[in-house]
Each structure stands twice: as C-alpha cells, then as structure tokens.
Amino acid sequence: MGTISIGFEDFAKPENGDLVVFVGEDMAAGGAAAAAYPELGELIGRVAATERFKGKSGGVLAVPAPAGLDGIDRLLVVGLGSESDRTKGEWMKLGGILAGKLSGRTALVAADLPGVDDPAEAAAEMALGARLRAYTFDRYKTKKKPEEAESDGDTTLVFACPDPEAARRADAPRSGLAAGVNLARDLVNEPPNVLFPAEFARRAEALRELGVAVEILEEADLLRIGMRALLAVGQGSGHGSRVAIMRWNGGAAEAQPVAIVGKGVCFDSGGISIKPSGGMEDMKGDMAGAATVVGLMHALASRKAKANVIGAIGLTENMPDGAAQRPGDIITTLSGQTVEMVNSDAEGRLVLGDVLWHVKETYRPAFMVDLATLTGAILVALGQEHAGLFANDDTLAENLLAAGRATGETVWRMPLGKAYDKMIDSKFADMKNTGGRHGGSVTAAQFLKRYVGDVPWAHLDIAGTGMNAPASDINTSWGPGWGVRLLDRLVRDHYEG
Ligand code: BES
Numbered sequence: 264m265g266t267i268s269i270g271f272e273d274f275a276k277p278e279n280g281d282l283v284v285f286v287g288e289d290m291a292a293g294g295a296a297a298a299a300y301p302e303l304g305e306l307i308g309r310v311a312a313t314e315r316f317k318g319k320s321g322g323v324l325a326v327p328a329p330a331g332l333d334g335i336d337r338l339l340v341v342g343l344g345s346e347s348d349r350t351k352g353e354w355m356k357l358g359g360i361l362a363g364k365l366s367g368r369t370a371l372v373a374a375d376l377p378g379v380d381d382p383a384e385a386a387a388e389m390a391l392g393a394r395l396r397a398y399t400f401d402r403y404k405t406k407k408k409p410e411e412a413e414s415d416g417d418t419t420l421v422f423a424c425p426d427p428e429a430a431r432r433a434d435a436p437r438s439g440l441a442a443g444v445n446l447a448r449d450l451v452n453e454p455p456n457v458l459f460p461a462e463f464a465r466r467a468e469a470l471r472e473l474g475v476a477v478e479i480l481e482e483a484d485l486l487r488i489g490m491r492a493l494l495a496v497g498q499g500s501g502h503g504s505r506v507a508i509m510r511w512n513g514g515a516a517e518a519q520p521v522a523i524v525g526k527g528v529c530f531d532s533g534g535i536s537i538k539p540s541g542g543m544e545d546m547k548g549d550m551a552g553a554a555t556v557v558g559l560m561h562a563l564a565s566r567k568a569k570a571n572v573i574g575a576i577g578l579t580e581n582m583p584d585g586a587a588q589r590p591g592d593i594i595t596t597l598s599g600q601t602v603e604m605v606n607s608d609a610e611g612r613l614v615l616g617d618v619l620w621h622v623k624e625t626y627r628p629a630f631m632v633d634l635a636t637l638t639g640a641i642l643v644a645l646g647q648e649h650a651g652l653f654a655n656d657d658t659l660a661e662n663l664l665a666a667g668r669a670t671g672e673t674v675w676r677m678p679l680g681k682a683y684d685k686m687i688d689s690k691f692a693d694m695k696n697t698g699g700r701h702g703g704s705v706t707a708a709q710f711l712k713r714y715v716g717d718v719p720w721a722h723l724d725i726a727g728t729g730m731n732a733p734a735s736d737i738n739t740s741w742g743p744g745w746g747v748r749l750l751d752r753l754v755r756d757h758y759e760g
C-alpha cells in the first residue's frame with residue numbers, strides 16, 4: 264500500500280517532482296510560485312486559453328515538463344472557483360483531488376493563496392482531504408499490475424505556506440482525525456473470517472496506546488450482566504460475542520460523559536430468517552457503526568479532546584446453526600422488557616437495545632448517539648446521500664444536523680411517534696422485533712427508543728452511508744468510515760471547553 268507523507272514549509276523552488284499552483288476564476292496565479300517563475304503567468308494564460316480552462320473549482324490543468332520551469336516534471340494548475348466556493352469543505356475536496364492526481368509522486372503545493380482569509384487552515388484542510396483520498400485497502404492483493412504498482416507508490420506533498428508553523432498546528436488534530444477515519448475504513452473493509460467479534464475487540468483494545476481506557480466484556484460477563492438479547496443474536500454462531508467499552512476522559516473530572524454506541528454485527532447472514540445469497544458478502548459491513556465508534560475514539564484521543572466520551576460497541580455474528588434463535592422465541596432483555604423475536608434478520612436492534620440500556624444505567628450519560636447499519640428501508644428512503652436521524656431531543660438533533668452540514672456527512676431527520684410505536688406491540692411479549700414492511704426504519708428506531716428512557720438520544724441509521732460507498736474526491740474505499748468526522752465535529756462544537 265502506498266503511503267502519503269505531508270509537510271508544511273516555506274516556499275523554496277522545487278528541484279524535482281510536480282509543482283501545484285491555484286487559480287481562481289477571479290484571480291491570476293500569484294504568490295511565491297509566480298514570483299519564483301516569471302514565465303508562469305504567461306504559460307498558464309496560454310495553456311488555459313487553449314484548454315478553455317476557466318479556474319472552475321476542482322478543475323485541473325496539467326502541463327508536462329513545462330519549458331522555463333527548471334527541474335519541474337509537471338505543472339498542475341488547480342481551479343479555486345469563485346470566492347464563494349472557497350469554503351472549508353471545498354478545501355478538503357481540493358486536497359482529495361490533488362492526492363488523486365499526485366498518487367505515487369512528489370509535489371510542492373504553492374498554498375500561499377492570495378486573497379484567502381486563513382491559508383494555514385486551508386492548507387490543513389487540503390492535507391486532510393489528501394490523507395482521506397490516499398487511503399487504499401489492498402492487503403489481500405498479492406499481485407499488482409505494473410501501472411497500479413506505480414500509482415500506488417509513496418506520495419509526498421509539501422504545502423508551501425506563508426506561516427508553516429500555523430499550518431502544522433492546524434494540521435495536527437486533522438491528521439489524528441484522518442487516521443481515525445482510515446481506521447474505521449479498515450475495520451469495515453476487513454473480511455468477516457478475519458474480523459470476528461473477538462478480533463474486533465482486540466482492535467479496539469489497541470486504543471489503549473493512545474490513553475483510552477478499554478474494557479472488554481466476554482460472554483461470561485455479558486451473561487452475568489444479563490445482555491440476553493445481544494447473546495441471543497450470537498447464539499447461532501461459532502464465534503463468541505463481545506462488548507467493548509472505550510472511555511476517553513479528556514474533560515473535567517466531574518463533567519458528565521457523552522456516549523456513542525455502535526452496532527457491531529461482524530457478519531449478518533440473517534440467521535434462521537436467512538438472507539438471499541446475492542450480495543450477502545456485503546453483510547461483512549454490518550459492523551460499520553462500531554467501526555465508526557472506534558475511529559472516533561482514535562480521533563478524539565489523538566487530538567486530546569477536552570471531553571469525556573464513552574464509546575460502547577456490541578460485537579456479535581448473526582448465523583443460523585442448530586443453536587440459533589427461532590422466530591417465535593421470546594427473550595428477556597437486559598432492561599427487563601420482553602421481545603418476541605419474529606424475524607432473526609432484525610438483529611441489530613436486539614444488540615443495541617441491551618448496549619444502550621447498559622450504557623444508560625452504568626454511566627448516566629448527558630446524551631447517547633447510536634450508529635447502526637440498521638435497515639435496508641433507510642436506503643429506500645434516503646439513498647446514500649443522508650443517514651437517517653431519529654431523536655427524542657430537538658437540541659441534539661439540531662446539533663447533529665449542523666455538524667452534518669459542516670462536515671458534508673449529512674443527516675436527514677425522520678419522524679418518531681406513538682402510532683409507529685404501536686406497530687411493534689406483540690400479542691405474546693412486550694414488543695416484537697419488527698413492525699412489518701411499512702416504515703421499516705421508523706419502527707426499528709421506535710424499538711431502540713424503548714431502551715433509552717429519558718436520556719437525550721439520537722439514532723443514526725447508516726445502512727446507506729456506512730458501506731458500499733460511491734467513490735468521491737475524498738474516498739475510494741468500500742467502507743467510507745462515515746460518521747467519524749461528523750461526531751468529532753459534534754463533540755468539538757458542543758462539548759469541549
Ligand atoms: N443489516 C441489515 C440492514 C442492512 C441492509 C444494512 C442493507 C446494510 C444494507 C439489518 O440487520 C436487516 O437485516 N434489517 C432488515 C430488517 C427487517 C427484517 C425488518 C431489513 O432491512 O430488511
């Protein structure tokens with residue numbers, strides 16, 4: 264796998280590799296690069312005219328070995344669009360585009376950006392986008408085509424900025440954030456024979472190196488505590504279930520923690536209510552919620568977030584052996600409420616119900632947010648553009664909507680209500696685990712709501728956004744690590760000093 268290394272320096276004429284300069288629709292290529300190469304403006308003007316390059320945001324013009332620009336292999340002119348295009352998200356996207364064009368190469372990026380308010384922030388955002396774009400998951404490929412071997416080589420980007428020290432300061436937390444997103448991606452991409460619950464728990468334990476307290480609950484612990492619903496999901500699998508509790512205490516000792524909970528079904532065959540075989544391999548990604556929680560804890564710990572955050576993940580595998588649960592089984596959950604299990608493929612809510620209740624009772628959090636690849640129905644409703652947001656608290660919902668707009672990891676609020684809640688009443692138990700086809704994402708959320716009491720709570724259904732991601736400027740990975748940036752932002756904007 265190619266690595267990316269990123270630096271921030273003062274401008275110095277490059278001796279080899281590529282030179283990147285920016286041009287907005289409203290500006291000529293200026294700054295140190297233009298001063299160092301008097302021919303630059305004329306060259307860009309000529310090539311831009313021929314290529315009808317107007318400086319649209321994200322547009323790239325490549326000039327191989329330009330005459331007059333000594334020692335430079337290639338000049339890349341990157342469009343910055345108009346002034347209103349130059350938002351934060353746009354810089355991240357530009358960084359992604361750059362990393363895509365420069366994969367396996369060395370480049371100096373002239374990031375002195377005349378007319379831009381905060382060039383240090385802009386450079387750091389570009390670096391974030393580049394780190395996200397450079398991610399690849401190829402550890403199981405033993406053969407490579409020669410052209411892949413080249414473009415997968417190591418990439419070096421040096422951002423030349425007016426205040427490199429400020430850019431390094433802005434970059435430090437973002438580099439931990441990128442590592443957290445890329446860790447979440449790794450977990451989602453790993454095959455299910457490798458990443459079973461005990462192995463997933465070990466990966467979570469690795470966060471101890473960053474100062475995160477990690478506690479692993481094994482099957483005997485789960486039984487003792489009474490997480491029978493979570494255990495019921497795993498009882499048809501040869502792999503034991505686990506719960507991992509991660510705690511980052513970066514806030515004041517007396518500050519109430521916030522809790523993030525993730526669905527970690529390492530493989531979802533559907534169980535006895537087995538899924539059709541077409542596309543079933545995708546169900547290795549049914550632990551994307553848990554992956555996001557681990558990635559988030561990594562990001563928070565790396566940047567020493569001033570907040571007390573609990574990450575709790577329910578890890579299990581939904582399989583159909585002779586010990587598997589049967590439709591019709593009635594389970595007594597940790598909360599004491601009983602569930603008639605009518606469809607073993609609606610397993611995520613059983614896992615989360617127990618973990619949410621446990622977290623609520625044990626840690627009394629200020630709020631809980633859960634992430635889960637919970638329902639196919641959310642894909643029908645929202646596609647892959649938004650995660651479904653369900654909440655019993657308007658402030659928390661508003662904060663998540665705002666964090667979504669700020670990061671581009673957007674969420675769309677969905678309804679909850681009494682009439683939906685009624686749809687999961689059962690003839691034989693307190694509730695059943697599905698409410699039928701209609702409003703499938705809503706009835707799943709209503710189920711979870713019965714396990715959160717009066718704690719402010721939001722549920723993010725990430726079945727659409729958390730796996731099988733369409734390629735974008737900042738992501739070419741099947742598992743996108745969705746939600747790490749969103750929740751890092753939520754914590755940063757609302758729960759730190
Ligand atoms: N893990 C699936 C949901 C899912 C579907 C995630 C597609 C990602 C992509 C979940 O456990 C499930 O099987 N849900 C059922 C619920 C139904 C049985 C009520 C579903 O969506 O069909």
Ligand code: MN
Binds near residue numbers: 531533607609610
């Ligand atoms: Mn399922």
Ligand code: ZN
Binds near residue numbers: 528549608610611636
């Ligand atoms: Zn599932």
